Amino acid sequence: MDRRKFLRAVALTGAAFTTMKEADAMSVLTQSFQTNRAATNYDLVAVMGGEPEVMFRKAITEMGGMQKFISKGDKVCVKPNIGWDQPPEMAATTNPKLVAEIIKQCFDAGASEVTVFDHPCDEWRKTYSNSGIEEAAKKAGAKVVPAHQESYYKTVSIPQGKRLKTAKIHQAIVDSDKWINVPVLKNHGGAQLTISMKNYMGIVWDRGFFHANDLQQCIADVCTYEKRPVLNVVDAYRLMKTSGPKGKSPSDVVLSKGLFMSQDIVAVDTAAANFFNQAREMPIERVTHIAKAQELGLGTMNLESLNIRRLKI
Amino acid sequence: MLKKIRVILSVLLLFLITLYFVDFRDFLPESFSFLEEIQFIPALLAVNILVLASLLLITLLFGRVYCSSICPMGIYQDLVAWLSKKFTRKKKYKYSKAKNVLRWSVLAATVVAFVFGFTFLVGLLDPYGAYGRMVTHLLRPAYLAGNNLLETIFTSFDNYAFYKVSIYSLSLFSSAIALITLGVIGYLAWRNGRTYCNTICPVGTTLGFLSKYALFKIRFVDEKCNLCGLCAMKCKASCIDSKNKQIDYSRCVTCFNCLESCNRDAMKYRFALPGKKKPAAIAPAYSYVKAEKPGKEVNLVKPENELKSVDASRRRFLSASLVTGLAVGNLIAQEVSQSVLPKRDLKRQVPIAPPGAVSFDHLREKCISCHLCVSKCPSHVIKPAFLEYGLGGIMQPKLYFDRGFCNYDCTICGEVCPTGAIQPLTKEEKNHTQMGQVQFIIENCIVYYDETSCGACSEHCPTQAVHMEPYKGVLTIPEIDQEICVGCGACEHACPAIPYKAIYVEGLANQNTVEIKQEEVEEIVIDDFGF
Numbered sequence: 001m002d003r004r005k006f007l008r009a010v011a012l013t014g015a016a017f018t019t020m021k022e023a024d025a026m027s028v029l030t031q032s033f034q035t036n037r038a039a040t041n042y043d044l045v046a047v048m049g050g051e052p053e054v055m056f057r058k059a060i061t062e063m064g065g066m067q068k069f070i071s072k073g074d075k076v077c078v079k080p081n082i083g084w085d086q087p088p089e090m091a092a093t094t095n096p097k098l099v100a101e102i103i104k105q106c107f108d109a110g111a112s113e114v115t116v117f118d119h120p121c122d123e124w125r126k127t128y129s130n131s132g133i134e135e136a137a138k139k140a141g142a143k144v145v146p147a148h149q150e151s152y153y154k155t156v157s158i159p160q161g162k163r164l165k166t167a168k169i170h171q172a173i174v175d176s177d178k179w180i181n182v183p184v185l186k187n188h189g190g191a192q193l194t195i196s197m198k199n200y201m202g203i204v205w206d207r208g209f210f211h212a213n214d215l216q217q218c219i220a221d222v223c224t225y226e227k228r229p230v231l232n233v234v235d236a237y238r239l240m241k242t243s244g245p246k247g248k249s250p251s252d253v254v255l256s257k258g259l260f261m262s263q264d265i266v267a268v269d270t271a272a273a274n275f276f277n278q279a280r281e282m283p284i285e286r287v288t289h290i291a292k293a294q295e296l297g298l299g300t301m302n303l304e305s306l307n308i309r310r311l312k313i
Numbered sequence: 314m315l316k317k318i319r320v321i322l323s324v325l326l327l328f329l330i331t332l333y334f335v336d337f338r339d340f341l342p343e344s345f346s347f348l349e350e351i352q353f354i355p356a357l358l359a360v361n362i363l364v365l366a367s368l369l370l371i372t373l374l375f376g377r378v379y380c381s382s383i384c385p386m387g388i389y390q391d392l393v394a395w396l397s398k399k400f401t402r403k404k405k406y407k408y409s410k411a412k413n414v415l416r417w418s419v420l421a422a423t424v425v426a427f428v429f430g431f432t433f434l435v436g437l438l439d440p441y442g443a444y445g446r447m448v449t450h451l452l453r454p455a456y457l458a459g460n461n462l463l464e465t466i467f468t469s470f471d472n473y474a475f476y477k478v479s480i481y482s483l484s485l486f487s488s489a490i491a492l493i494t495l496g497v498i499g500y501l502a503w504r505n506g507r508t509y510c511n512t513i514c515p516v517g518t519t520l521g522f523l524s525k526y527a528l529f530k531i532r533f534v535d536e537k538c539n540l541c542g543l544c545a546m547k548c549k550a551s552c553i554d555s556k557n558k559q560i561d562y563s564r565c566v567t568c569f570n571c572l573e574s575c576n577r578d579a580m581k582y583r584f585a586l587p588g589k590k591k592p593a594a595i596a597p598a599y600s601y602v603k604a605e606k607p608g609k610e611v612n613l614v615k616p617e618n619e620l621k622s623v624d625a626s627r628r629r630f631l632s633a634s635l636v637t638g639l640a641v642g643n644l645i646a647q648e649v650s651q652s653v654l655p656k657r658d659l660k661r662q663v664p665i666a667p668p669g670a671v672s673f674d675h676l677r678e679k680c681i682s683c684h685l686c687v688s689k690c691p692s693h694v695i696k697p698a699f700l701e702y703g704l705g706g707i708m709q710p711k712l713y714f715d716r717g718f719c720n721y722d723c724t725i726c727g728e729v730c731p732t733g734a735i736q737p738l739t740k741e742e743k744n745h746t747q748m749g750q751v752q753f754i755i756e757n758c759i760v761y762y763d764e765t766s767c768g769a770c771s772e773h774c775p776t777q778a779v780h781m782e783p784y785k786g787v788l789t790i791p792e793i794d795q796e797i798c799v800g801c802g803a804c805e806h807a808c809p810a811i812p813y814k815a816i817y818v819e820g821l822a823n824q825n826t827v828e829i830k831q832e833e834v835e836e837i838v839i840d841d842f843g844f
Contacts, residue, residue, distance in 0.1 A: 046842050048840075048842065085720060085721070085722065121772065121773060121807070122720060123691050123692045123717060123720050123723075125691060126691065126720060126722075126723070143473060144473070145473055146473070146476040146477070148476075148477075149477045149478075149479070151477060152477075188768070188772065189768035189771035189772050189780070189781040189789065190766050190767050190768020190769060190771070190772060190781070190789075191766060191768070192766075192787075192789075207769075207809075208769070208807075208809035209809070210809075211759065211767045211768075211769045211807075211809040212759055212763075212767075212809040212810065212811060213765075214763070214765040214766075215765060215766040215767055215768075216765070216766050217765075241837070243777050243780075244772075245772050246772065246773065246774070246775060248775060248776060248777055248829075249831065249832055250834055251831075251832040251833060251834045251835070254837045254839065256839045257839075258839070258842075270844070271842070271844050274842070274843040274844035275839070275842060275843045275844070276843075277843055278839050278841065278843045279837050279839055285787065286787045288766075288787060303844050310842055
């Protein structure tokens, strides 16, 4: 089976080289090819008990290495959660060490450029700096780009969306070759949980539309945007169990030391939600956008059907 | 030499003060707010004894150095006068008599108005405050536009050194006042140099009174002077009567232009004990004001109170009729169509003063509307009020949440405020300062009328004064706790309900301290994946 797929890919690549010269078409082809190959390993990797960067290294190795997802010369966008003006200890934002490690590995895999951004809810300058992500990402060589003005966003159509038909998505995502979704696992007053899918709300300009037009459906809808992340990496090194998504005191935070990684956004959110359920009761039925996304064919909530690698450090 | 030092010092200070106002990227450290704190009226209102004593001492020693080199409005006028000289070659100033009645009346009126809580006049005439408004409302938009232009250029080369900023008008009234100030003072400076400083400016009049007794003064060297009159032609304060070899020291701003102009070295800036030749006209003018003051005080008490009560009752009437009108409108709408939900417009009844403003009275008393807080607020939530604080509080800062909300941990407005109108707060104090209280209108809430999830308000709430409680099925709906609300407006800003928001903040005339309970950290150990 493996060999057959490989041969077919080689043949396709050859055909592509001879018939197509457009770089865009090429990158689309290689992307889908890699997606197929990655799926032959593990569908989902879950790691526990290490530092953020250590857990990521383990997980990506189990997934088959970063070069499986990022090709030479790729313009990559890494999208963490930088939504709130809180220090990393509050787990309101993605762990900066994890973000830095991902950027580093993207460059190691040959990425020509890595950009990092989020559309924060709090004042963006404070949020970028107090989250520690701006500094860590710049140190790792990434470009940290602003997202506080509508002009940074491009209108795209969401044909599969039920409520959300078009959205303004940040140009860093629209213009990238690949993007990696790096949410943090948190409680959320409106959506109940915020994980990979809810992290999409930071790539759009008009969040108010989501809230005003069935938040949970819009979250699922936006995930049908044609350019999917090549990886979803859920940071659960610390998780915010209550008062999310911003949090008010350290009592909201649990040092849980987890990390989940998958290309299947529904599966990785299901796994993370189950993990969260141990810190505070949160039945997955309450996080209705996950089921709505499954309905849209974005992935599966049935973890038993998947090839999962569980790893404790 | 003296003139050169004066020019360099003035230009440097004007540049720094102006840059501090428009600088949104913190090129200048926050400590540069001392440039505003050394201004006369701010120091007076903040009761900054050190600065006040220094300014008075400098004036008593060297004359009106403040007017010459520290006051940004003074330097602005010099700049305009200098430009006018470039355009009209044979620009000549000539001696004029002091407008004592006018200047002392303006000063008296300002003091009386201030005593009766009408700080607006002080704010309007204070040269620093007026300059601040000119920069905030006229120069700042240009500075931001320049930034955006550079951003476009740099970003097209893939350089992210600049980022875009929004440019918008904050207040029509304040912008108009700033424009009028710029125009009128600029025109006077173009025509006659320091007219504003010597006829209207209350600071100029006060310091002018003191500078008469200054130890260092410009003096004629009698044996060298040939009465050519060059010095008077160069005097932008029009205070040199060269025919009589007299200088009106109350108007001299120690610019030293006359020293430079004299071909015969017949003018010297030197030490001399005061009190030799006192111009007779000035002393009576002062006593006239003193006599006038108590009489005015008595007269003004009643009208002020009457005005207030009339104003309040009219406002109550208007708001009552507005509410009635809306209610009737809603009832009619309901009758016409059952499917139209009754939605309530929200209208803030009480303005929200910036954190650390203590109370409306405190703000009204101390604020001269220089709008430094407006310029500096990183969250863009401060703008000048119109009549929300009453007549005396026109142009004073209030919070609004169209473009953002007050950052929970941010204390910048209080730190930069030079008058103490907005008290500096520590982060801890700020976190417990209540500027307003949250109000929830359930019939406008998306969760209530659309029965879908939302929670945007609670998401943004830093103290969870707005939190989500179980509602129908898996839905949760906002619940408010005014006790722990700081009034930051995050919920109001975030609320996506249309056309009317379901949650907003009502201001408080007196700011409170809120108790926020510290929750205990419970140890939770997760040792399995859970799936």
